[in-house]
Amino acid sequence: METLLRLLQQDSTVSREDLARQLNLSVDEVGRRIAELEQNGVIRGYQAIVDRERFDKNTVTAFIEVRITPERGGGFDRIAERIAKFDQVVSCYLISGGYDLLVVVQGTSLREVASFVSEKLSTIESVISTATLFRLKTYKENGALLTAETAEDRLAVSP
Amino acid sequence: MNDKIAAHVRDIPRSGIRDFFEIVQSMHDVISLGIGEPDFVTPWHIREAALFSLEKGRTGYTSNLGLPKLREAIANYVARKFHVQYHAPSEVLVSVGVSEAIDIALRALLNPGDEVLYHEPCYVSYNPSVTLAHGKAVSVPVHEKDNFQLRADELEKRITPKSKILLLNFPTNPTGATMPRKALEPIAELCVKHDLIVLSDEIYAELTYDGAEHVSIATLPGMRERTVFLHGLSKGWAMTGFRIGYACAPAPLIEAMMKIHQYAILCAPTMTQDAAIEALDHGDAAVAHMREKYELRRNFIVSALNDMGLPCPLPRGAFYVFVDIRPTGLTSREFSLRLLEEHKVAVVPGTAFGKDGEGFVRCSYATSLEQIKIAMERMAGFVQHVSRRAA
Numbered sequence: 001m002e003t004l005l006r007l008l009q010q011d012s013t014v015s016r017e018d019l020a021r022q023l024n025l026s027v028d029e030v031g032r033r034i035a036e037l038e039q040n041g042v043i044r045g046y047q048a049i050v051d052r053e054r055f056d057k058n059t060v061t062a063f064i065e066v067r068i069t070p071e072r073g074g075g076f077d078r079i080a081e082r083i084a085k086f087d088q089v090v091s092c093y094l095i096s097g098g099y100d101l102l103v104v105v106q107g108t109s110l111r112e113v114a115s116f117v118s119e120k121l122s123t124i125e126s127v128i129s130t131a132t133l134f135r136l137k138t139y140k141e142n143g144a145l146l147t148a149e150t151a152e153d154r155l156a157v158s159p
Numbered sequence: 160m161n162d163k164i165a166a167h168v169r170d171i172p173r174s175g176i177r178d179f180f181e182i183v184q185s186m187h188d189v190i191s192l193g194i195g196e197p198d199f200v201t202p203w204h205i206r207e208a209a210l211f212s213l214e215k216g217r218t219g220y221t222s223n224l225g226l227p228k229l230r231e232a233i234a235n236y237v238a239r240k241f242h243v244q245y246h247a248p249s250e251v252l253v254s255v256g257v258s259e260a261i262d263i264a265l266r267a268l269l270n271p272g273d274e275v276l277y278h279e280p281c282y283v284s285y286n287p288s289v290t291l292a293h294g295k296a297v298s299v300p301v302h303e304k305d306n307f308q309l310r311a312d313e314l315e316k317r318i319t320p321k322s323k324i325l326l327l328n329f330p331t332n333p334t335g336a337t338m339p340r341k342a343l344e345p346i347a348e349l350c351v352k353h354d355l356i357v358l359s360d361e362i363y364a365e366l367t368y369d370g371a372e373h374v375s376i377a378t379l380p381g382m383r384e385r386t387v388f389l390h391g392l393s394k395g396w397a398m399t400g401f402r403i404g405y406a407c408a409p410a411p412l413i414e415a416m417m418k419i420h421q422y423a424i425l426c427a428p429t430m431t432q433d434a435a436i437e438a439l440d441h442g443d444a445a446v447a448h449m450r451e452k453y454e455l456r457r458n459f460i461v462s463a464l465n466d467m468g469l470p471c472p473l474p475r476g477a478f479y480v481f482v483d484i485r486p487t488g489l490t491s492r493e494f495s496l497r498l499l500e501e502h503k504v505a506v507v508p509g510t511a512f513g514k515d516g517e518g519f520v521r522c523s524y525a526t527s528l529e530q531i532k533i534a535m536e537r538m539a540g541f542v543q544h545v546s547r548r549a550a
Contacts, residue, residue, distance in 0.1 A: 003451065003455070006451075007455070018459070018528070018532070021458060021459040021462040021463065022455035022456070022458050022459045022528070023455070023458065024458045024462070154194055154196065154198070155180065155194065155196075156180060156183040156184055156189065156191045156193065156194070156505060157176060157179050157180040157183050157191060157193035157194065157505055157507060158176070158180070158193070158194050158195045158196055159174070159176050159195050159282065159283045159284070159332075159511075
């Protein structure tokens with residue numbers, strides 16, 4: 001299961017036939033295991049890894065550190081889930097350190113992200129403060145290096 | 160000028176691999192399953208250690224035996240992984256790849272005419288290295304029906320009063336064979352009985368599959384004192400170009416090997432010795448990651464070969480499948496040449512690894528799964544074509 005999951009994390013487009021050959025399983029068994037991983041919520045979806053800058057130079061990603069007042073009974077969960085529901089929020093994590101939440105926001109312009117922070121995020125009652133860090137360049141995304149190393153020239157046949 | 164070349168050098172035939180390499184070089188769009196080195200680039204943390212070494216200006220010679228800290232790391236690693244204890248200051252020598260270590264071990268041990276037993280098909284350098292050290296190379300055939308494991312009875316038949324060394328390489332290039340403890344024990348007993356020194360080239364020790372445990376012959380009773388344990392960073396850590404190998408053996412033998420090494424080589428490169436320390440101390444996860452990749456590719460390639468009518472069992476080590484191509488009715492060389500010329504897939508004819516390799520070709524799966532996949536499709540087409548003609 002572990003290996004299957006790793007393979008899918010590296011490339012979810014790999015065919016079930018290829019997975020079966022690598023894992024020494026039948027195609028049906030691979031299908032059954034993937035279905036199981038999907039049903040019990042281990043696999044939450046399949047996405048492409050995108051280098052946005054190649055597509056649209058104006059895309060803005062911001063990492064927003066948010067301090068919030070935890071609620072009696074609910075802790076950080078209710079407010080974090082509320083923030084996570086905004087479409088602009090790509091990821092939202094509870095973190096240790098000086099801040100409580102790390103919120104990753106994507107927008108089509110600086111202004112759009114700035115207004116999301118000032119109008120939506122900062123105005124939530126239990127939010128004490130925010131610090132917005134804009135992404136300048138991406139070097140690695142979900143395990144994929146975006147500045148690829150050039151393949152070295154190997155000998156075509158060697159002992 | 161030819162008459163000036165030493166007779167024992169002149170008489171060494173050209174390597175079958177070199178021959179083939181030149182044909183492949185002249186062609187375009189070839190997918191090569193003929194490569195005997197990892198396709199991975201050395202893990203970054205190891206490369207970074209080499210850079211750091213250069214940054215610090217570590218550009219001088221090291222001790223002839225290698226950096227004390229590296230020898231310490233080697234002794235620790237060998238104890239941790241293979242359960243053999245070596246005294247780092249006197250029983251470990253850092254060489255320029257395992258090939259050099261084999262060469263100097265042979266030269267340190269052989270008097271002219273002494274016999275060296277080795278199992279064949281095998282790595283291309285063993286036979287000529289023995290010849291170059293003025294020894295006599297005696298091959299012991301291994302067979303597919305035994306999973307290419309060395310059999311004690313085949314070995315014993317070829318032992319003479321002149322036999323001095325047994326050269327072992329498990330997991331094996333080119334067959335992917337491994338030797339479990341049960342198979343090694345009778346070999347070890349023969350070595351003790353006939354007082355043979357064992358040069359054990361265990362360069363693929365990290366690359367075993369299906370949970371197979373690698374057993375070094377040095378761990379068997381009476382063997383540590385007669386074994387030269389040879390290993391290096393090239394395969395498991397994907398560091399072929401770093402040229403770091405090592406030998407662990409009783410101190411008098413290391414001392415003798417050092418005499419040759421110091422005059423011929425002086426020492427292995429300093430910055431790659433530094434990188435090797437990082438690899439041995441902190442490389443386990445990276446090695447495990449690559450090992451898993453090889454295992455998955457092995458499963459893929461063997462399954463594809465079985466489907467195309469070239470049945471082969473799962474080899475349990477290294478990154479090679481030694482494929483029985485006799486069902487096609489072609490010789491190793493015909494098969495390899497036609498596969499290359501008609502379908503642009505390079506494999507190495509089994510005969511490059513000794514005459515007993517006839518009827519086989521070596522496919523390396525140290526190449527990306529995408530490439531393996533295309534290669535298998537092309538090869539299936541070829542096999543189907545020639546089998547129909549044969550039938």
